[in-house]
Amino acid sequence: MSADSLKREAAARALDFVEPGMRLGLGTGSTAKHFVALLGERVRAGLDVVGVPTSEATRADAEAAGIRLATLDEVPALDLTVDGADEIAPDLSAIKGGGGALLREKIVAAASARMIVIADEAKWVDTLGRFPLPVEVVPFGLTPTLRAVEAAAQAAGCPGPARLRRTAEGHAFVTDGGHFILDLALGRIADPAGLADRLAAVPGVVEHGLFIGLVRLAVIAGASGVRIETAPSF
Numbered sequence: 001m002s003a004d005s006l007k008r009e010a011a012a013r014a015l016d017f018v019e020p021g022m023r024l025g026l027g028t029g030s031t032a033k034h035f036v037a038l039l040g041e042r043v044r045a046g047l048d049v050v051g052v053p054t055s056e057a058t059r060a061d062a063e064a065a066g067i068r069l070a071t072l073d074e075v076p077a078l079d080l081t082v083d084g085a086d087e088i089a090p091d092l093s094a095i096k097g098g099g100g101a102l103l104r105e106k107i108v109a110a111a112s113a114r115m116i117v118i119a120d121e122a123k124w125v126d127t128l129g130r131f132p133l134p135v136e137v138v139p140f141g142l143t144p145t146l147r148a149v150e151a152a153a154q155a156a157g158c159p160g161p162a163r164l165r166r167t168a169e170g171h172a173f174v175t176d177g178g179h180f181i182l183d184l185a186l187g188r189i190a191d192p193a194g195l196a197d198r199l200a201a202v203p204g205v206v207e208h209g210l211f212i213g214l215v216r217l218a219v220i221a222g223a224s225g226v227r228i229e230t231a232p233s234f
């Protein structure tokens with residue numbers, strides 16, 4: 001089965017957690033895109049939910065699917081967010097931001113009572129870090145911020161180079177919030193919480209892609225089927 005089929009299976013299973021009247025955070029990326037499309041089918045069949053998108057791309061998809069949308073200012077507390085991930089570990093800590101939407105994704109997740117991650121089996125890892133960690137930074141002072149981000153990783157025991165994310169045309173990738181992204185190649189993050197604290201303390205860092213203590217349940221689709229991984233208190 002292709003990775004894309006697995007992503008769709010995970011997205012379909014996550015629909016079981018959606019109830020009428022829910023206020024939903026809608027994630028970003030190819031797996032979340034399947035969820036939005038499948039949710040749209042339910043909405044067109046009569047399901048009443050309201051969604052808060054985590055990116056302009058998801059906003060467009062959700063609008064096209066007929067899902068009623070709101071902003072976090074209109075609906076500040078959400079019941080559930082369903083989103084993809086780049087990596088997820090057994091304690092349900094995760095790396096996100098491969099699609100560049102980590103800032104809005106984290107704000108929406110933090111405003112949600114529960115967050116579900118949907119992913120294909122390849123995203124399930126013993127230890128986070130093989131996927132380069134996205135760090136969203138303001139364009140002003142990029143070079144000292146990049147150096148400080150590398151120093152923070154070194155101090156956290158996982159040194160690695162930070163690279164400015166670029167588009168296929170070679171321009172700096174710009175997020176929906178007008179920021180840049182540094183991708184931090186670490187290999188193995190032994191202490192994600194320690195690294196998160198150090199990155200958050202760097203002036204110029206807007207947000208990082210470590211999601212710690214936010215994910216309550218993961219739907220993982222693999223060749224042998226779909227399984228549910230839970231964190232305590234889901």
Ligand SMILES: O=C(CO)[C@H](O)[C@H](O)COP(=O)(O)O
Pocket residue numbers: 027028029030031032083084085086095096097098099100101102105
């Ligand atoms: O964090 C994200 C976007 O910022 C995505 O959820 C993550 O990159 C996974 O994407 P995909 O579902 O396409 O594999």
